[in-house]
Amino acid sequence: MKHLLTTRGLSRADAIRILDTAGQMAATQSREIKKLPTLRGRTVVNLFFEDSTRTRISFETAAKRLSADVINFSAKGSSVSKGESLKDTALTLQAMGADAVVIRHQASGAPHTLAHAGWVEAAVINAGDGMHQHPTQALLDAYTMRRHLMPRVGRGVGVPGVGAGAGLDLAGVRVAIVGDVLHSRVARSNVQLLHTLGAQVTLVAPPTLVPVGVEAWPCEVSYHLDEVLVDLQPDAVMMLRVQRERMSSAGGGFFPSPLEYTRNYGLDAVRLGLLPEHAIVMHPGPMNRGLEISAEAADSPRAVIVEQVANGVAVRMAVLYLLLAGDVSQVGSHERASL
Amino acid sequence: MTSSQIEIDGSSGLATYLIRDVAPLGGERVDLVLAGGVIERIEPSGSVVAGEGVVVVEGGHLVALPGLVDLHTHLREPGREDAETIRSGTRAAAVGGFTAVHAMANTTPVQDTAGVVEQVWRLGTEAGWADVHPVGAVSVGLEGTHLAELGAMAHSAAQVRVFSDDGKCVADPILMRRALEYVKAFDGVIAQHSQEPRLTEGSQMNEGVVSAEIGLAGWPAVAEEAIIARDVLLAEHVGSRLHVCHLSTAGSVDLIRWAKSRGIRVTAEVTGHHLGLTEERARDYDPMFKVNPPLRTAADVEAVREGLADGTIDIVATDHAPHTREDKDCEWAAAAFGMTGLETVLSVVQQTMVDTGRMTWADVARVLSSAPAQIGRITDGPRPQGRPLAVGEPANVVLVDPAVRRVVRPAEQATASANSPFGGVELPGQVMATFLRGRATVLDGVPVEQDGVSRVGASR
Numbered sequence: 001m002k003h004l005l006t007t008r009g010l011s012r013a014d015a016i017r018i019l020d021t022a023g024q025m026a027a028t029q030s031r032e033i034k035k036l037p038t039l040r041g042r043t044v045v046n047l048f049f050e051d052s053t054r055t056r057i058s059f060e061t062a063a064k065r066l067s068a069d070v071i072n073f074s075a076k077g078s079s080v081s082k083g084e085s086l087k088d089t090a091l092t093l094q095a096m097g098a099d100a101v102v103i104r105h106q107a108s109g110a111p112h113t114l115a116h117a118g119w120v121e122a123a124v125i126n127a128g129d130g131m132h133q134h135p136t137q138a139l140l141d142a143y144t145m146r147r148h149l150m151p152r153v154g155r156g157v158g159v160p161g162v163g164a165g166a167g168l169d170l171a172g173v174r175v176a177i178v179g180d181v182l183h184s185r186v187a188r189s190n191v192q193l194l195h196t197l198g199a200q201v202t203l204v205a206p207p208t209l210v211p212v213g214v215e216a217w218p219c220e221v222s223y224h225l226d227e228v229l230v231d232l233q234p235d236a237v238m239m240l241r242v243q244r245e246r247m248s249s250a251g252g253g254f255f256p257s258p259l260e261y262t263r264n265y266g267l268d269a270v271r272l273g274l275l276p277e278h279a280i281v282m283h284p285g286p287m288n289r290g291l292e293i294s295a296e297a298a299d300s301p302r303a304v305i306v307e308q309v310a311n312g313v314a315v316r317m318a319v320l321y322l323l324l325a326g327d328v329s330q331v332g333s334h335e336r337a338s339l
Numbered sequence: 340m341t342s343s344q345i346e347i348d349g350s351s352g353l354a355t356y357l358i359r360d361v362a363p364l365g366g367e368r369v370d371l372v373l374a375g376g377v378i379e380r381i382e383p384s385g386s387v388v389a390g391e392g393v394v395v396v397e398g399g400h401l402v403a404l405p406g407l408v409d410l411h412t413h414l415r416e417p418g419r420e421d422a423e424t425i426r427s428g429t430r431a432a433a434v435g436g437f438t439a440v441h442a443m444a445n446t447t448p449v450q451d452t453a454g455v456v457e458q459v460w461r462l463g464t465e466a467g468w469a470d471v472h473p474v475g476a477v478s479v480g481l482e483g484t485h486l487a488e489l490g491a492m493a494h495s496a497a498q499v500r501v502f503s504d505d506g507k508c509v510a511d512p513i514l515m516r517r518a519l520e521y522v523k524a525f526d527g528v529i530a531q532h533s534q535e536p537r538l539t540e541g542s543q544m545n546e547g548v549v550s551a552e553i554g555l556a557g558w559p560a561v562a563e564e565a566i567i568a569r570d571v572l573l574a575e576h577v578g579s580r581l582h583v584c585h586l587s588t589a590g591s592v593d594l595i596r597w598a599k600s601r602g603i604r605v606t607a608e609v610t611g612h613h614l615g616l617t618e619e620r621a622r623d624y625d626p627m628f629k630v631n632p633p634l635r636t637a638a639d640v641e642a643v644r645e646g647l648a649d650g651t652i653d654i655v656a657t658d659h660a661p662h663t664r665e666d667k668d669c670e671w672a673a674a675a676f677g678m679t680g681l682e683t684v685l686s687v688v689q690q691t692m693v694d695t696g697r698m699t700w701a702d703v704a705r706v707l708s709s710a711p712a713q714i715g716r717i718t719d720g721p722r723p724q725g726r727p728l729a730v731g732e733p734a735n736v737v738l739v740d741p742a743v744r745r746v747v748r749p750a751e752q753a754t755a756s757a758n759s760p761f762g763g764v765e766l767p768g769q770v771m772a773t774f775l776r777g778r779a780t781v782l783d784g785v786p787v788e789q790d791g792v793s794r795v796g797a798s799r
């Protein structure tokens with residue numbers, strides 16, 4: 001286990017191991033002293049070419065709870081904008097002795113290039129690249145679903161909460177992912193991981209926001225949210241962030257107006273009422289309240305959006321732990337290059 | 340010496356070459372004598388004996404083709420001499436079997452005036468590796484708004500006949516119409532880079548299953564096909580010559596087939612990399628495979644091979660696009676579009692078309708020499724190219740050993756850049772010798788430094 005670049009190369013066993021480890025990490029976080037000595041003396045660099053305070057803080061918190069030294073390198077507004085390349089930055093990090101590089105980049109594939117171009121020896125963790133992948137987001141989403149829905153959907157008995165579902169996958173869980181699939185690394189990561197874990201995924205979006213080539217993905221596609229809510233009765237509805245700019249002609253003209261988008265694809269109280277009682281509402285944040293999700297839906301008891309954030313720290317602790325300290329032999333026979 | 344044998348000697352100023360037992364266009368073996376800059380003799384195999392001063396080339400395994408002509412080369416000079424110079428680019432051309440190249444107009448400054456095209460033409464002549472025919476820009480500065488001085492370029496010393504904004508599409512339909520009409524005055528041709536700009540904003544690779552998965556913005560096939568459809572109709576309406584650059588999709592092949600069936604004066608080219616590679620190569624985000632138009636699907640590759648075999652596609656071009664290491668050693672989105680091709684294209688054509696039985700060597704001579712020379716209108720005039728291998732014709736000849744297999748080593752190529760998509764790949768065929776008007780530019784597979792040629796003003 002060397003890098004975490006995409007959910008694609010992650011086997012079912014790898015994924016379950018990460019989720020189980022995250023459960024153990026979460027358990028330590030209810031203790032009075034949250035900090036573990038595990039990564040003392042190791043250096044984790046947060047290399048952010050694109051702003052994302054939430055994701056950066058989540059990774060930073062995870063690394064610090066494991067006692068790693070954390071360096072935040074925000075490339076925005078730094079020398080990168082004056083033409084310093086990813087390569088030069090990587091060589092600097094290599095010279096500084098980084099053990100892991102958490103990279104967020106606007107270009108799809110930049111983490112892959114960082115991991116494979118021979119510029120750094122550090123473990124590379126993809127914290128979101130362009131329209132490609134955001135694997136820790138998908139893992140925290142899966143973790144959240146497993147806590148709430150397993151073994152309930154698995155028709156067993158169990159109490160949702162810390163440790164719930166340990167060892168289980170998401171077999172039988174029905175998930176609707178709604179919104180701007182075209183530009184969404186969250187959707188790409190989730191479709192793959194949820195499929196690996198046995199869930200059934202339906203993407204819901206206007207046709208303009210569904211990528212050409214989606215037919216090769218292991219999921220269903222629908223243009224009609226109400227139909228999906230009624231017919232599929234999803235156990236989880238994951239709303240994607242939609243950028244208002246996408247409706248302008250400069251932004252691509254993907255839909256006519258915010259109002260029309262909300263009417264057709266927004267999650268409001270009425271649509272919430274169509275869901276089965278146990279269903280959860282998810283969102284990777286930050287939300288556009290009133291566009292893809294109404295205040296009632298966002299603040300309803302079914303919404304697990306705040307909890308997703310907390311689970312993000314546990315999942316990222318698990319990933320850092322497994323990459324930097326975990327027993328390789330227990331995880332890594334499969335797809336070494338990808339995980 | 341029996342009575343049927345002929346003895347030749349090398350008394351003329353230029354070296355005389357006897358190429359023994361060679362197969363022109365892969366056909367029956369002959370003895371070929373190059374002397375005084377022309378093909379002096381073609382005799383039955385074994386009937387010519389070398390006298391004094393004659394250089395003998397044993398042609399045992401070799402196929403002789405007319406010197407190759409590329410209608411689509413980027414030489415980068417003036418402006419980006421760090422990526423390629425006219426000297427390094429034409430040297431690479433000679434190594435690849437070319438005796439003439441058309442140098443695309445997207446230099447800095449742009450080749451949009453008589454002065455710049457004459458400079459490029461002169462530097463090519465001085466370098467001496469291959470004839471350089473500058474392509475003139477269609478629009479001033481490649482900006483797509485005003486016609487460049489096409490007539491001045493046509494009437495300059497460079498005698499420009501091919502005009503292109505390549506790198507950019509002439510997207511404005513009225514500008515395209517005017518350009519097509521205007522070049523009729525001097526039998527020019529507009530070579531279009533067919534890319535609807537709005538449909539390809541931000542595009543990074545072919546739009547489809549792979550782009551959807553790896554999250555790179557898609558370049559849809561229809562963005563190429565829509566422009567080709569428009570342009571063939573414009574060419575028909577005004578009765579002009581249109582050349583479609585680097586066609587890459589199955590739909591484009593269908594459109595050209597349809598246009599030709601209507602008698603529209605259209606020609607089309609495919610590049611070596613579009614014949615040889617698919618979009619699957621993008622999966623590892625290796626910028627060596629980033630090119631415009633992008634590598635397409637396996638079905639598209641099959642269609643362009645078929646289109647080339649049946650004559651729908653007239654020629655193979657290289658779209659040789661050298662880039663510096665810095666421009667390719669980075670993340671995909673930041674990398675430059677383009678691949679080198681001069682030194683590999685013949686091997687790729689052999690591998691995909693000859694070795695698969697789709698084409699003969701005579702077909703190769705057509706798509707890589709005579710047809711591109713005809714489209715560029717350089718088969719006649721002071722330095723004719725793409726002429727048949729016949730007695731009295733200029734001795735522009737390339738000798739190929741189809742049996743050799745070689746691994747492409749980009750760092751060891753003659754081009755100044757190393758961005759070959761075939762690096763590390765074993766390809767069949769090797770150019771053993773290239774002759775430009777009877778003078779060897781390549782012998783035994785290596786370039787012959789041009790000491791006898793004036794290099795005044797071409798010290799780069």
Ligand SMILES: [Zn+2]
Binds near residue numbers: 505507584
């Ligand atoms: Zn082009």
